[in-house]
Amino acid sequence: MTQLKRITALFETLQKGNPNPKSELDYINEFTFAVAVILSAQSTDKGVNKATPALFKVAKTPQDVLKLGYDGLEPYLKTIGLFRNKTKSILKMSQTLVDKFDGKLPRDRKSLTSLGGIGDKTASVIRNELWGEHDIAVDTHVYRLAHRLNLVSASANTADKVAALLPTIVPKQFHAHTSDWLVLHGRYICTAKKPKCDQCPIAQHCPSVQIRKTK
Numbered sequence: 600m601t602q603l604k605r606i607t608a609l610f611e612t613l614q615k616g617n618p619n620p621k622s623e624l625d626y627i628n629e630f631t632f633a634v635a636v637i638l639s640a641q642s643t644d645k646g647v648n649k650a651t652p653a654l655f656k657v658a659k660t661p662q663d664v665l666k667l668g669y670d671g672l673e674p675y676l677k678t679i680g681l682f683r684n685k686t687k688s689i690l691k692m693s694q695t696l697v698d699k700f701d702g703k704l705p706r707d708r709k710s711l712t713s714l715g716g717i718g719d720k721t722a723s724v725i726r727n728e729l730w731g732e733h734d735i736a737v738d739t740h741v742y743r744l745a746h747r748l749n750l751v752s753a754s755a756n757t758a759d760k761v762a763a764l765l766p767t768i769v770p771k772q773f774h775a776h777t778s779d780w781l782v783l784h785g786r787y788i789c790t791a792k793k794p795k796c797d798q799c800p801i802a803q804h805c806p807s808v809q810i811r812k813t814k
Contacts, residue, residue, distance in 0.1 A: 735766055
């Protein structure tokens, strides 16, 4: 089987198991999703989802956040890692949205990354989830699986390198959901320390399965 056929079969299997994957972050509108994604950096989705219900009751828009100010916003975020920096980023994003974008989240990458707390990876997550853009965001799960599944070579040793390569390697018809499939698979099946190869639906397409069996 060629590499292209293997990768196609791999993603066809993931697609069959979960045709329309979604982010596990809770949100109520586009702005609150951007907030949740910023909060999820170096934090778990589960931890973010515990903190945001109370926050989103009082802050559904950038204007709401600005009314809270730093002292009003920070207490909602104290259970989340790096909460002080994230509080500042959310305030900065909110101010820029009000000043330059009429309070609405812009769809283009350049504008998104001009907002506080939003880099290329965060922009990809937002564009993919909210508007179905075919951006492939590379977090720790995607990076790990890209190597375990031999989608990229060992020379792709940074998230940026993997992010640049995946769109050229994964067939275009899978781009819209590539990140979500790999994140969910990495979170629940192909975990970092103890991958559940015996439960893996794509084990037959994974070159790392045989490697682990010999250890």
